[in-house]
Amino acid sequence: MNIATKAKPHDRLATYLSEDMTAVGALIRERMASEHAPRIPEVTAHLVEAGGKRLRPMLTLAAARMCGYDGPYHVHLAATVEFIHTATLLHDDVVDESAQRRGRPTANLLWDNQSSVLVGDYLFARSFQLMTEPGSMRVMRILSNAAATIAEGEVLQLTAAQNLATDESVYLQVVRGKTAALFSAATGVGGVIADAPEDHVRALFDYGDALGVAFQIVDDLLDYRGQSDATGKNVGDDFRERKLTLPVIKAVAKADAEERAFWVRTIEKGRQEEGDLDTALGLLHRHDALMETEREARNWAEKARSALAPLPDHPVREMLSDLAEYVVSRIG
Template sequence: MKNGNALKPHDRLAAYLADDMAAVGDLIRERMASKHAPRIPEVTAHLVDAGGKRLRPMMTLASARMCGYDGPYHVHLAATVEFIHTATLLHDDVVDESAQRRGRPTANLLWDNQSSVLVGDYLFARSFQLMTEPGSMPVMRILSNAAATIAEGEVLQLTAAQNLATGEDIYLQVVRGKTAALFSAAMEVGGVIAGADDATVKALFDYGDALGIAFQIVDDLLDYRGEPNATGKNIGDDFRERKLTLPVIKAVAKADTEERAFWERTIEKGKQEDGDLDHALTLLAKHDTLSATQADALDWANKAKAALAPLPDHDVKEMLVDLADYVVSRIS
């Protein structure tokens, strides 16, 4: 770990939860094994070992610890959350025809689409096996609902992402589905397995929901003004993929007839020419939509922190509050 990163909240959280995270890693490697289909661990290992922050499973461990849990099953639930997340990444990269994730070639590029889809299916199945092991019906309800909500959000995005009629309400619905649902479920199950009261579990859910929304808004903003070396993405990938994200939705809402025609051609019809990305960036600047998008992300980060405010003081609580600040600090 570089010294410059040592104080980042997710690094502090990872250090605090190091033993638990090691146990989650061991369980993931054990459960992604396949006696009959060696392609499964090959594809899964490519993603699991890609150096992601593993924020979602960390959130499950953090919420369980914050609520005083001392049993073994938070590890199973954290691994479940990571399997669901990894399965959705495999499927997303096929749907988006992506060639790069976290700065590395995607599984569909290294193997093929069939392998990515089928291994994703296998990981979903593994996640359902894992979530049954604590023997908690509420836990199974939360995680199975999250899996359904994620799939629903992805399908909604298919139709909404290239339709200029898509407003901020539909965008929020998509984000709640494809991103925030797993953040909120990850937090919620940690509290449930620890036997926390309803008000605490609701606070954990609200934190995860708001953090997930802030996280996705920041991601969508960085697509138009991030550093490719830092994000692993190229500037304008969403534009090229005709994804109607918040910065563009805000620009479309303020567009005159000529500007609307530009968005119809490039996003709805997909007829993109050289110079279109630069023109898109000019329109975003003209209507100041990147600043407005940043303000929305900060607002959601503040909602996340407010959700935790009533909970008792705890080292983990402090780190989770800092994490909300850190998520939006990437755009400052």
Template sequence: MTTENSQKPHDRLAAALATDMEAVSALIRERMASEHAPRIPEVTAHLVGAGGKRLRPMLTLGAATMCGYSGPYHIHLAATVEFIHTATLLHDDVVDESAQRRGRPTANLLWDNQSSVLVGDYLFARSFQLMTEPGSMPVMRILSNAAATIAEGEVLQLTAAQNLSTSEDTYLQVVRGKTAALFSAATEVGGVIADAPEQIVKALYEYGDALGVSFQIVDDLLDYEGQAESTGKNIGDDFRERKLTLPLIKAVALADDAERAFWVRTIEKGKQEDGDLDHALALLNKHGALDATRKDALEWAEKAKNALDVLPPHEIKDMLSDLADYVVARIS
């Protein structure tokens, strides 16, 4: 029998928030329904039912609970966060021409690109309806800003992904947009809806931001050294899709002329041949790019934990700290 201490942090968080998470799930099912367009719940249910951890809505519920919130609207905000996340996944899979997510065929493969884009639009619209219901302007500002920042990050990634001059600063800007913005909004609105002091709200924002950055760096690292069974992706997918993520940015910065010519051919021009992935991995290891990326992820996880220092003692605070460790445990 699994003891509480041996459970994964997100499982312990889910257990602590089980009643609220059930309410979130019920609200999601209710609001993703459509009387006139049955494809909407079909497509959404496929993605929602794919076994995601629902980490982002749990962050909202956890932050609100930790700050002593006793009203009903943290449920609406958690559902809002999940709708925004699901909408971005639908759109991302179209942009990336992905065929697999969480080990299952993507919605755009099972239906078509049009369905994925339009259902994603519907979920964005639903998220904006939901975020208005608590009647809080600060909450609406945080979540609507996050939605805009996510879209901006995705567009920036389009222009930066295959440009060898992309710097680590630009990469961080992309990550802060497309991934960390929703993490930080999720935690921040939990504190805001609970009327927590400004210092606490700021700490929750900083925790979510650092956790999101660490989360994405780990994801990018695992693309080069993870296991397909656990990541749901094949090794080197980012290389094949010509995405200039942090490991490649670090290797390109240290490349000699011959190595740079290889990166120009494979990433900028997209002329990839058999054996190129193995050569790319050899260059990443030669320049210590994977180890340097791992170090960055660990540092961001530590920043997330340090941000929690100003919060008073609480069992959920401990779970959030453990969660930061867990995010990087797969690469430690």
């Protein structure tokens, strides 16, 4: 099937789940309110209303619906997932000293770092309140484990991102932590709340994990492909922020002494000069690092599609399969 002939899969999912997504939006607005600290809804609304696709909460709703759930609590879990995601974005932008998110100034730029960190903390606390409401210990375990894994992945990235000894296995551990953990939790809890068979829950976890890895690899690739509109970041941000992502890891593995000295200067020591980004791009092309990174992204997307096989025949299953294909189609 050629997905170019159809509406984008996340748009089709949004249409299919429109009633549920409206309920999620209403719950988010209700729970991000604060009687005593108006700064909280101000900062949160800036990010939540910025026009993001809300892919992660949609995955929770989609998984629950595909598994036949007809209760109210998939909405609470979807809002929980979005709060966790929004909290991590607020914290990430402070850590990365980012000035732009989804094409708009970041909260830390418009307000200050303290506001971003503390409002992020508030959203994490709200997410834990929300996840208790379905009364499922397993749901709470999955989502709380995801929150811990995300934080662990971010800390690991701090130490690994500027160390040329970081290899692909460590990179994958970072990606599984900071990105894929929330994708797999989002899909997994949808199956759990629907009381789906264990093999269906496992399939949903595996799908979310592989989709999250593919998603992050594509983002890291697009950073060097000149596609800022596809990521909401500025081109070359990862290089300027000295993040050792998969394309650079692959180039470093093949570097000669002179090339390695370049990577040491620009990534490990942070002494970047005019023209260094162009030099980096040249090295990535010379060693086929971008092409190999693209191949890995496509492999992970195919793993995601394959993971759906045990799940029931349902319109959502096709949309999720198409979504995995669409993630890598952003590469162009």
